[in-house]
Amino acid sequence: MGADPRLTQQSLKVLKVFCEAPRESQAGADLMKATGLSSGTLYPILLRFENCGFLASKWEHGKATKLGRPRRRFYTLTGEGQRVALEALRELGAAGVLLPQVGRS
């Protein structure tokens, strides 16, 4: 586990999507749709969160030949990630900061 990454507005958008459905796994494209972030912004955030233990990722179950397409990688929120995310979102809410809007499909 590393030091906590800087929580920018964009990274908070990502955390907020995960907090809305903490047990759900999300693929990169789903997160792009939900947060409105571009792939070039989203993937560094995901990697940093994964490196510091906020997110865990794993490949989709099944073989690519059976699925008929390459396996996707799914990200899930860890317990630590959920704690930090809720704390950050709560602090922002208490400070009256407008939380970033995320659009769920």
Added chain:
Amino acid sequence: MTTEVLLLIVSFVLADLHLCLPTIAKFIVRRRASKLPPALGERMREEWIAEIDANPSHLLKLWFALGLFRGIADLIRADREQAAKEASLNVVLRAEQGRLYDGAKARGLSRTSPSPQCQPTWPYRDMPRPSSWASLGSWAG
């Protein structure tokens, strides 16, 4: 008449180009992933191509690939930071292991020389094994 022919040709070209968009997107993704460190690049290439294949819209496939022109430097930075953290943690763990071994030796727990199986291994082939674990501990700590 000429305008109609031109429009027809342009529409054919655009239709062909539209069909090529996934190939162009995958080409861009492979090129961008090749800029990353090998292990991360391999993972990201597979992940990004899977995302492109999962997306039904050809334009969105290209949009996904074009977005990657921005984040490569950030990905490299994040990967380097993680590698540095892991390396420093490894040095601290090795030093701690050495301190424990030296402590046990000082308390006389290993009065007789330990068998080769019990001696701590030195994992770095390109670095000489230190004469004393204590020296490694003071260097790292």
